[in-house]
Amino acid sequence: MDHSEKKHPLVEVWNSYSGIRKEKKHIAHIPPIERIIGEMFAIGEFYYYVINLTNSTLSHHHPNLLKLHGLTEYPQNLKEIIDLTHPDDIPFIMKAEEKVIQKMMELGKENHLYLKSSYCFRMKTARGNYELFHHQAVLTMEDEDHNLIQSVNIHTNIHHITQKNPNTVLITGIGPRNDFYQIKIENPSENSSDINLTKRETEVLALIAKGYSGSEISKMLILSEHTIRTHRKNILAKTKCRNSKELLTKAFECGLI
Known part of the structure; x- marks a missing residue:
């Protein structure tokens, strides 16, 4: 199957939001990774990748991705990242993304590029076990109609800090915005x-x-x-x-x- 045709659980969630472009679009632009990393927490080993939201393909991978997950090739589709996630955490991730979309709709398309979302879930590591990772996402590109087409995701292994998932989604402002929204999903x-x-x-x-x-x-x-x-x-x-x-x-x- 072509990388761009792979399905994953978040497709249905994202498709419920009109602010994400549905038609497939090739993206050649490289986002300002250094600036984005400055907006994120990286307390421990981390990696990032760029995701094309129109077809879920990945690019610009940080080399730590291979090391932390024991992979020999970079994932080319978000499904391959989700396949590394603990199966029991998938329902939480879907609910978390739903909450992110709801808040983004509330705040308006004009503010999308100044918001960061974050939450935690377990991922399989090179050691063969599941450890807690802190996920952060910054939207980096939209089309002429303000529909989202690109994001940078960063994953930090925080197993050495805690193994307890707060089941919380944070949406915070970056750049000119200072938003701070804390949303409990379940088991707060x-x-x-x-x-x-x-x-x-x-x-x-x-x-x-x-x-x-x-x-x-x-x-x-x-x-x-x-x-x-x-x-x-x-x-x-x-x-x-x-x-x-x-x-x-x-x-x-x-x-x-």
Whole structure:
């Protein structure tokens, strides 16, 4: 079967949204990978690939994809990525994508390229077992009618941080937008409802997760280092964490990042 004809469970979900172009389209444009990676968390080994949303074909693979999954050839269709996913997690992924589409419809086509979606699921690794990965997707191209045609997906192995899936979808703004939507799918983390971070604390947590120091965060947010230390102290207190390592674990487990 031709790569572009392979079917996967998300086709039906995506086809329910008029904002994704249905006709097949060849894409030669390479998205600004470096800028996109800067918007994403990569706390651990990661890889990315570009997906043509009109036919689910993949390109521009990061070499870590082969290493992490023990593959000898790069997947050419999204179905091959989904085949690496734990079968029990497929229903969650489909629900997660439905929630992403619903929120995108609510926010409007004009904002699609300034939104990032993320959630977690288990994938088969080169060791032969299933480990928890953090999935992030940034839309990178639309056609003349604002229909989506391209996305960059990044997968980070976070098994060393946590093996607990928060069953949460996050939709956050990038670039000029600062959206933050946390959507529970099922079996919500028992601790997450007790953690209520302010908008500023959420921004600081996101930058901590990206590996920035206190001084770097203060410059980025145009705040004093003392203020950043205070925010970090408050975040640790609210999450009942003693240090940054515990904070990252709790942030993933509770679907805060």
